[in-house]
Amino acid sequence: MNNKNNSTPAATETEILLEQLKSGMISVNDVRVKLGLKPLPIPEANRKYLAN
Numbered sequence: 052m053n054n055k056n057n058s059t060p061a062a063t064e065t066e067i068l069l070e071q072l073k074s075g076m077i078s079v080n081d082v083r084v085k086l087g088l089k090p091l092p093i094p095e096a097n098r099k100y101l102a103n
Contacts, residue, residue, distance in 0.1 A: 075100040 058066070068085060071077045078099045080090035090096065 068077070068082050072079065072082055076099065079096040083090055083096075
């Protein structure tokens with residue numbers, strides 16, 4: 052059986068960004084900028100650790 056990863060590069064990048072966000076390595080605004088979106092104008096979006 053073939054065990055190749057069939058993810059697209061965009062899906063893989065998104066998964067990496069999600070894991071970095073969840074682990075507190077990057078902020079919501081960091082993710083938005085990497086995805087080509089404008090940063091949110093609220094201070095909470097710059098925090099690297101999100102409250103559960």
